[in-house]
Amino acid sequence: HGQIRAVAVSASAARRSAASAASVASGAEVSAWSWRDGTGRPITFGEIIEHIEVTQDIREKVEVHVACDSAVRNGNKSIIFAVAICVISVGHAGRYFFARIDQPKYLTPVLQTRLLREVELSLTAAQELTNRDVVVERIHCDSNTNPQYVSSEHTTMLCGYIQAMGYRYLAKPQAW
Template sequence: MLWRKFNGDPIDLPIKSAVETAIRREVDKGFSLKVCIGTDSQVKGQETEFATVIVFLREGHGGFMFIHNEKTRHPYSIKERMLVEVAKSIEIAYELCDLFTKYDVDMEVHADINTNPHFKSNEALREAMGYILGMGFAFKAKPDAFASSCCADKAVN
């Protein structure tokens, strides 16, 4: 799985090592961290592109993120695509959660799903929320899910 920084520089370490290195660096600088993980997708013709982000927030001092992009030609319904986004976020959150516990870093999983029932993505809200909370993770949906709806949205080419 290839990850990169926002400026495009590749992350050469395995993602777990890169995240631990980043947490140590930021904690050593005295920053209090929070991590938000989210995925967004866009359909372009026959392809669906997913962007998953790990957003590191330094309390009162901005933040930075790691990005992973992935394309598929699998056709999805809107509900299925929303749940695949959530699954991708949970996969990385689960891989990293022991680091967040070890370094006492708060973590949230953000879903690009609208809480307003007038939007099609809302069809997946109940399942997504159950999935995320059932895994033991804190959950945010639109309009509070900035990792998926803003950060990952910008990372989908």
């Protein structure tokens, strides 16, 4: 019985350590992430908030969407996550801003953990926007509802996570 407890404590410590490493690798705070506008020009998170506020002042209907995608890099050693904040003036144009976060692959070694990390990063950005009085219309989930895609087995969990955090979601094929 004592051995089981020791294993459980060790597993718990490993999860905390991985979460801590993930936080460090992600830049921890959204405002500390290296943001860029659609042209690739560096921009601060505060400037993104200002852009949203100005757009809301001059347009009738403005929607803010948050999404994240990822790709394997460096010969399968790391994963690059791209978090996007899209500001859409319905009936007009839109602008997007993005931050790239590079993490060792061992932190998200399989599809489920990678998709979960994408949602976690989207939620982190959405929560920071919400904390600054920006209404986030939807969070886009990179998981498919069509069972012919491998990611579909994770869609219910991922979308449930988004809903549990108080946001509405879109999943593929509607998500982008």
